[in-house]
């Protein structure tokens with residue numbers, strides 16, 4: 001009897017004391033509505049930079065196709081708005097290509113800087129989930145040489161071909177636990193910020209996860 005009598009009382013006090021639940025991610029996103037961000041897609045040829053750009057944009061604006069030769073020859077910028085954040089997505093050629101003349105590389109790096117430096121920016125280093133090449137072992141050093149030491153605080157690693165993992169019955173966590181020590185070091189240098197994309201799927205959750213990381217980088221910069 002007592003119990004039955006007390007129930008409404010407890011509920012009433014709960015109602016007055018507790019604040020309505022607020023998802024911290026959602027309120028952080030609301031705070032960033034109207035923010036302008038440049039995303040620079042970087043990585044080796046064929047890793048899926050252009051395809052990932054198209055997934056972020058929600059439309060095929062960058063040329064992406066299988067090829068033994070680089071397909072993207074120059075920087076291209078497109079824009080979109082996601083959850084109120086105004087994004088400039090910048091696709092790039094493979095500026096880490098050892099066959100590229102240093103004068104050509106310098107020209108691309110200069111162009112990238114012109115495109116991204118006007119607003120808060122985030123680097124997205126695109127890597128193929130099941131292919132880690134020799135050229136990628138020192139990719140952070142190459143990035144730092146080109147763009148400066150702040151790349152460490154501003155880089156998110158985006159692994160493509162998420163379906164390869166799924167077909168092997170693995171998730172991103174399993175992959176990260178079992179990956180090569182050199183890849184682990186790269187991840188550590190980027191604060192372990194990474195996301196998994198499958199560009200053959202138009203799944204908005206992968207873009208949302210990327211946006212959570214982008215906002216994380218921008219907020220760290222402000223504090």
Ligand SMILES: Nc1nc2c(ncn2[C@@H]2O[C@H](COP(=O)(O)OP(=O)(O)O)[C@@H](O)[C@H]2O)c(=O)[nH]1
Pocket residue numbers: 043044045046047048049050051052063064065066067070071072126160161162163197198199200
């Ligand atoms: N299965 C699969 N293929 C992908 C994915 N991302 C890119 N590709 C393919 O990989 C090839 C190279 O992609 P592209 O975007 O041109 O690479 P980029 O040279 O880094 O710009 C294309 O045939 C894409 O369709 C992915 O997530 N899954």
Ligand SMILES: [Mg+2]
Pocket residue numbers: 049050051063064071072091092
């Ligand atoms: Mg490309």
